[in-house]
Amino acid sequence: MSYLSPNQLKQYEDEGFVSPINIFSKDKAKEIRDEIELIEKEMPEELEKSGRYNAHLISPLLDEVTHNPKILDAVESLIDEDILVCGTTLFIKNPNEKGFVSYHQDAKYIGLEPHNWVTAWVAITDSNEHNGCMRMWSGSHKDHLKEHDQKFNQGNLLTRGQTVQNVPKEKTTPLVLTAGQMSLHHPTTVHGSDINKSDDRRIGFVIQSYIGANVKQVLGKNSVQIARGKDDFNFHEKIGRTKSLMNEDDIKLKKQENDYLQEIFYKDSSKKGNY
Numbered sequence: 001m002s003y004l005s006p007n008q009l010k011q012y013e014d015e016g017f018v019s020p021i022n023i024f025s026k027d028k029a030k031e032i033r034d035e036i037e038l039i040e041k042e043m044p045e046e047l048e049k050s051g052r053y054n055a056h057l058i059s060p061l062l063d064e065v066t067h068n069p070k071i072l073d074a075v076e077s078l079i080d081e082d083i084l085v086c087g088t089t090l091f092i093k094n095p096n097e098k099g100f101v102s103y104h105q106d107a108k109y110i111g112l113e114p115h116n117w118v119t120a121w122v123a124i125t126d127s128n129e130h131n132g133c134m135r136m137w138s139g140s141h142k143d144h145l146k147e148h149d150q151k152f153n154q155g156n157l158l159t160r161g162q163t164v165q166n167v168p169k170e171k172t173t174p175l176v177l178t179a180g181q182m183s184l185h186h187p188t189t190v191h192g193s194d195i196n197k198s199d200d201r202r203i204g205f206v207i208q209s210y211i212g213a214n215v216k217q218v219l220g221k222n223s224v225q226i227a228r229g230k231d232d233f234n235f236h237e238k239i240g241r242t243k244s245l246m247n248e249d250d251i252k253l254k255k256q257e258n259d260y261l262q263e264i265f266y267k268d269s270s271k272k273g274n275y
Helices: 006-015 026-042 060-066 069-079 248-265
Strands: 017-022 083-085 088-093 101-104 117-123 134-137 172-174 181-185 191-193 202-212 225-228
Touching (some): 006 017, 006 069, 017 069, 026 060, 026 202, 069 083, 069 117, 069 181, 069 202, 069 225
Antiparallel strands (some): 083 202, 083 225, 101 191, 117 181, 134 191
């Protein structure tokens, strides 16, 4: 029996995303935010720039989110019962900074094939049009992969500033979430987000991505955690879950995995961005 309702499954099929989905309370979201900000205070380099990747490997609360049964139930409705965690990203937009995300497709640069995978975007703070929530180009996942320009532009939170041109803004849907809710989107759905115009941080924790066991990494290598079910294909090395907050061994593992990611994100590029 599917955790997602028939209407939610239809939304995903027709529009390439489903939102909102309730996961945990605002109080829990505040607890998670506090742990993120503690890491920033104690070890700021761990979450800056390319350090934003795989924070679940050094944060017990982000690890807990990554393996949350409600999230996995929803993901199972879309990619079946064998679920691997391929990585995570923190997208933090501070107030009065010009951070934005250009319109792009995840599948263009992540190297995961076939597209039996899904990205979960979990709101640690409220996410709305004023503070730069995600916007989805409804139905764009049906057109497969589009051409992307590599802009490396200032303020762009993407690695290469990869950008799909001529996205019709009037056809995009803002995904307004309260802290503790999430959205799920398809690998080829075009999406982006504007700058944060509010007086508070906008924090999103993105599991990018939950993949089926049949999915390969074709641009490099990355390790995975088994979140649910089994892995009969064994395409990837397996890693364990975090031992404790800011554990020394976990920090080393996070660096290893982030080095792998840099090779994937900048494969065949003569230039590197800030992330």
